Amino acid sequence: MSESAARRDDLRADCARCFGLCCVAPAFTASADFALDKPAGQACPNLRSDFGCGIHDHLRERGFPGCTVFDCFGAGQKIAQITYRGRDWRTAPETAEPMFRAFAVMRQLHELLWYLTEALDLRAAGPLHADLRRVRDGIERLTLGGPTEVAAVDVPAHQREANELLLRASDLVRGRGGPDRRGADLIGADLRRTDLRSASLRGAYLIGADLRGADLRGADLTGADLRGADLRGADLRGSLFLTQAQLDAARGDLTTRLPRTLRRPTHWQLAVRPTPRSTGGGAARRPNRPAEHRRAPRP
Known part of the structure; x- marks a missing residue:
């Protein structure tokens, strides 16, 4: 070892x-x-x-x-x-x-x-x-x-x-990185199949966000709040500073690709469902912002 x-x-x-x-x-x-x-x-x-x-x-x-x-x-x-x-x-x-x-x-x-x-x-x-x-x-x-x-x-x-x-x-x-969404309010956002490679999502609020099929390879996810985020079909390989607790708070399935150091949560759906191709449509309903003490931890 x-x-x-x-x-x-x-x-x-x-x-x-x-x-x-x-x-x-x-x-x-x-x-x-x-x-x-x-x-x-x-x-x-x-x-x-x-x-x-x-x-x-x-x-x-x-x-x-x-x-x-x-x-x-x-x-x-x-x-x-x-x-x-x-x-x-x-x-x-x-x-x-x-x-x-x-x-x-x-x-x-x-x-x-x-x-x-x-x-x-x-x-x-x-x-x-x-x-x-x-x-x-x-x-x-x-x-x-x-x-x-x-x-x-x-x-x-x-x-x-x-x-x-x-x-x-x-x-x-x-490197030059992807989009800078550090601390962004993306609660309930429709981010299906979005290219977020090498993005900075440090401390971003992604509660309930639709990230199905999103490309998050190399994205910095330090402290991002992923509670209820839909990660089915998303690619998280090589993402930076993602923790098991963040995955456990999100939703996913067998098509979600994970970093090698993290495990697939047991409550995730085991059945594979098709990932929508469309990126259109309105964003999901925005839940109330959590109280300060319930935010995801940040180093």
Whole structure:
């Protein structure tokens, strides 16, 4: 296994080695994503005594699609097994509050590590590899501190440094690039069969957008909100900084072409449906813009 593959495995959630932290630490707001209100620090009623989810196989049907698209990037097992060395918040209640604070910071650090690891796999970003590796290794050292040290990390400072490098890496890979739609409001947009190769879609709102048959090869999708976006027949091979959580929030099928490092979501349609050839027609109805706290994460 290559170094980058091994590091990427460490940045994937392993719920069996966690204490259900994502089911306790954050707050839930009753919405299309969650069936109930839950304050921060209070366990979800579906959390079992063994830290497993009692409705894991039926989350979408039971009104919890937000749980299916959450990704801790491996921060949960890092907190459980390394930061707290297996001591859980139930058997040691005094650890609960500091553990939840540390988890919130660790998740952001692990997300940065995911993006930086992806950038180090980009050959065209070779001139930046030394700086990318330096920043990645520095953040990794921070994740190995104790609970107090982790919780005290100045995350915005590290995000700014990493994001500057990631932007430069994106520019190197995309060359002259495609259309610049960074932060664009494309909610419900009809983008069927649109050529978006090497486009900048960083932070774009693509909620409910029709991207059937779109060419997204080499597009920068950092933090793009793909909730409900239709990716059937779309080509995402070689897209930059796309995460599993973004795919899990979207719709697709067997005709959707994916980067080699990501898996096809289990809830996607298995049947292949024809992709429309026409690019005409009106845009889909625009859903309400999500609240600020529900936007896709951005490094």
